[in-house]
Amino acid sequence: MSKRLEGKTILITGASSGIGRSTAQEFARTSPNNLRLILTARRIDTLKEVAEDIKKEVGAGVKVLPVKLDVSNPEEVRSFVGNLPEEWRDIDVLVNNAGLVKGVAKAPEILEEDINVMFATNVTGLINMTQAILPIFKKKGESGAGDIINIGSIAGREPYPGGSIYCATKAAIRSFTDALRRELIATRIRVIEIDPGQVETEFSVVRFYGDKSKADAIYAGCEPLTPDDIAEVIVFTAGRRENVIVADTLIFPNHQA
Numbered sequence: 001m002s003k004r005l006e007g008k009t010i011l012i013t014g015a016s017s018g019i020g021r022s023t024a025q026e027f028a029r030t031s032p033n034n035l036r037l038i039l040t041a042r043r044i045d046t047l048k049e050v051a052e053d054i055k056k057e058v059g060a061g062v063k064v065l066p067v068k069l070d071v072s073n074p075e076e077v078r079s080f081v082g083n084l085p086e087e088w089r090d091i092d093v094l095v096n097n098a099g100l101v102k103g104v105a106k107a108p109e110i111l112e113e114d115i116n117v118m119f120a121t122n123v124t125g126l127i128n129m130t131q132a133i134l135p136i137f138k139k140k141g142e143s144g145a146g147d148i149i150n151i152g153s154i155a156g157r158e159p160y161p162g163g164s165i166y167c168a169t170k171a172a173i174r175s176f177t178d179a180l181r182r183e184l185i186a187t188r189i190r191v192i193e194i195d196p197g198q199v200e201t202e203f204s205v206v207r208f209y210g211d212k213s214k215a216d217a218i219y220a221g222c223e224p225l226t227p228d229d230i231a232e233v234i235v236f237t238a239g240r241r242e243n244v245i246v247a248d249t250l251i252f253p254n255h256q257a
């Protein structure tokens with residue numbers, strides 16, 4: 001349990017599965033007595049199930065608000081923030097986790113549609129959310145407060161053949177995060193990046209357009225991380241005292257070269 005997270009309002013994008021879902025559960029377990037979780041993704045029914053699971057596990061001390069939201073749509077993002085009920089507006093932590101990879105192909109063969117959806121979700125979506133939430137953080141206290149936790153990837157540091165666009169989106173997140181941290185250096189707003197290596201989630205199923213057998217083959221002969229491994233790091237990072245920033249974390253399976 002963490003006293004530091006008590007009373008906080010946490011907003012997580014991409015909370016319907018994988019790392020986002022585990023992160024919501026981990027926040028709830030860590031601070032079960034007084035916490036608000038705003039869970040967003042496009043699949044609202046799945047988000048409602050996540051909310052139910054959390055309620056069953058930790059009880060009524062954690063309030064959960066599931067909201068259907070496509071981060072790649074800037075108008076939807078602005079309207080979501082503008083229409084949040086009063087008691088949900090005082091957001092303290094934004095976890096920019098929504099993201100995807102589509103296809104495995106050499107650069108000249110990547111489908112235009114896949115290029116667009118990866119940039120629109122991973123890069124523009126993350127920026128949309130950040131721009132919408134920053135004004136809330138800037139109004140807190142004398143010099144602002146709040147955490148922006150961006151989920152990048154090892155792929156943003158170590159590009160691999162067949163993944164050029166996905167890697168480029170994650171490298172873009174890295175540059176955006178670094179620049180924003182420097183822009184906000186005089187405030188108490190923490191801008192954080194967490195870069196996972198291989199984690200077993202729906203991520204690979206999305207990569208192979210829903211083909212589960214191809215997705216499963218990715219994990220043959222290796223032991224990927226679990227979404228809980230990443231969730232623990234996210235919650236640990238958010239729970240540091242305010243003068244401490246765990247700014248940049250790379251976390252991957254021990255065997256992953």
Ligand code: NDP
Nearest residue numbers: 014016017018019041042043070071098099199201202203
């Ligand atoms: P999942 O596919 O399990 O989760 C991705 C989440 O993003 C889902 O909840 C999905 O929800 C949401 N999402 C996708 N597009 C949008 C959109 N346009 N608007 C809102 N939500 C969206 O994968 P992971 O949990 O693995 O991925 C989470 C993050 O971790 C991603 O940023 C990914 O790049 C990163 N990552 C993953 C790694 C891995 O090996 N799994 C490694 C390194 C980084 P819905 O479909 O309901 O909208």
